[in-house]
Amino acid sequence: MLKIYHAKQARSLRVVWLAEEIGMPHEIVHMPFNPAALKAEEFLRVNPFGAVPAIEDGGVRMTESGAICQYLTERYGHAPFKKTLGDPEYPAYLQWIHAGEATLTPPLGAIAQHTLVRPVERRIGQVAAEAQDTFRERMKVLELHLSETGYLLGEDFTAADVMVGYALHLAALLGLMREAPHDVGNYWARLQQRPAYQRAVAA
């Protein structure tokens, strides 16, 4: 059975959410979110980066949330949740899968580090403020791709929404969704109503 190494509120939420969306049975290994657990020799054998998520699927081990979502979707997902090379939406699908982690999440990581995670004496207010500005600008781009209803690629909810959705989940934890542009705010509300998201958050 698929084994998912997960810490609450961490990027591993994407993998649990995706497994729930595609109805894939899985076992969750709950990891405490601290260096003692994540950098322990035993866990470094699973993920040498000492981070979550990590998965074991038979002989397959993977440790990048976007790559894992793509892999699980391609291997176990089905249309319309998964898009394939022949689909006209495929380039946008890939674009948003990767933008979720590579473009939307980094400023949120900086905000979390400099407002919550680091000891107070190592927090730099200007880094947090600049990262907030960056995230606001990036939400404006997301706004352009959304409409009143549906998801990133239109009516079909896909793995791209899981990847971007986790960035919005983190933004909400950091108090940034209160100022989200109109369609981004409504999109975020629709994502939160999905039973698979709710089950993943509760896991």
Ligand SMILES: N[C@@H](CCC(=O)N[C@@H](CS)C(=O)NCC(=O)O)C(=O)O
């Ligand atoms: N690019 C990786 C980032 C993984 C990552 O940084 N995970 C965080 C949790 S959100 C973590 O475990 N950090 C602990 C650490 O790096 O020490 C992904 O998308 O999976």
